[in-house]
Amino acid sequence: MSGDYGLEFFPPDNTRENEALYDSRKPRINIDLTATPKRMDIVNIRGGTALAVGTVGTRYREVLLPIAHNLGYTPECFVYFYVRKYNGLTTAPQADNYSGDILSYSSFIVTTANDAIFYEVDNKELRIVHEIVDFVTTGVVSDADKYELRVKYYISSNDSHTTGISYEEYV
């Protein structure tokens, strides 16, 4: 024993080192189940509001859901967006799809705008953000308000070793 303590479980008749079914000493992606607010949850949200592009090249954004973690570092996170309904319909092409990290609204409709929901996280909180930007014309209006989403998020206790993570660059 090298000073660390843990439990190992092996298959029957096999206790060869490095072949354990389970070795508690191995570090893993861990989520704290006792933290408040929850570090792992499923929430139902509206996809945003009908933001209008007033100035070409300007990003219009709204934070839909901030979730504090206060870990003091930027944690590794996984976020899944599931489209429950679009315009009230579960049968619309937009509905019944998953997208991780970022969900592009504009990929479903012909528009000059980039319109998406994504997550960003820093050393204090995870944020679910809606953003629209248009590099061609003004007057484009987001249809984010037509989306009904289910968001599953994991805020792990593992340090991402970054100052922040954001998928804004893909919008």
Place this chain on the structure above:
Amino acid sequence: MIDGGEFGAIFTQDGVSIPFAADYQKTIDTRWRFLDIHLEFSYDITYSQIGSGWWAQKISDHDLGFIPGFTHRLTFDGALDSNGHYVPGNVDIVATKNGLYARGLMSAFGSPTPVHQRGFIRIFDCDILKTYRAPTEVAVYGADTGRSFGIKMLINPSVDLSDQDSKNFSINTEYKSLGIHQTGSFITNDNGAGAGKFSVFHGVGYPPTFLIAHWETPADWEKVNHTTSVVPDDYTYSLGPSGIFAGGGSALIKANSVTLDVTSTANTKYGVVILKEPAEFSV
């Protein structure tokens, strides 16, 4: 003994008794595999090249002997030169069965500005291309115990059991580790219009969360880029939940209680990790 002659241990989430626990309500089931971290490190690479062309640089060995899943976070991406010639971000990180490589393209119009990139990589002890499926237990609905049991085992003797840092524990059932339900490699078929699809039967009983990575052979890459691959073996790009893939391409992903369906470009290869955690049920 757990059941049917198997040996091991199961711990469930607070208030859920073992006979009534679904897989997603367990914090430990020693019959499962987890996203065990084999190696994690920060890297800092520079690369200079006279002239244009593809380059690759090995940034780490991992000694696993198979192509592992890994995550990659970029922390610094070299700046554009004064002429704006060098395009930062044009560096892929890929894993082979022996190590991790950075791969990039030096433009014919580029300046002598070296590529400079820093990031953080976490390699999992998980062969994401190998066919694997853990045992499945679907919840039998019944009364919760309303009582709390658990186990904590310190790995750091300088702290006590009330410590909140998960790194200080060998076991702490107040934390949930992400359990692996299934892994495997899949290739989209060809529907004749350039798109394709594959379906993964998981049978876990609910729409699960998942991680997915694009994988390629040198021949795949050479077919697109019309030059010899600078990475010597089959490889995967980084693993994540996104339908927008490192290395290019995107996919439409659907999941239900029986299958995970991925629609993307025809004849494209993916490694898939299906987790025990659901995307649809509250925890």
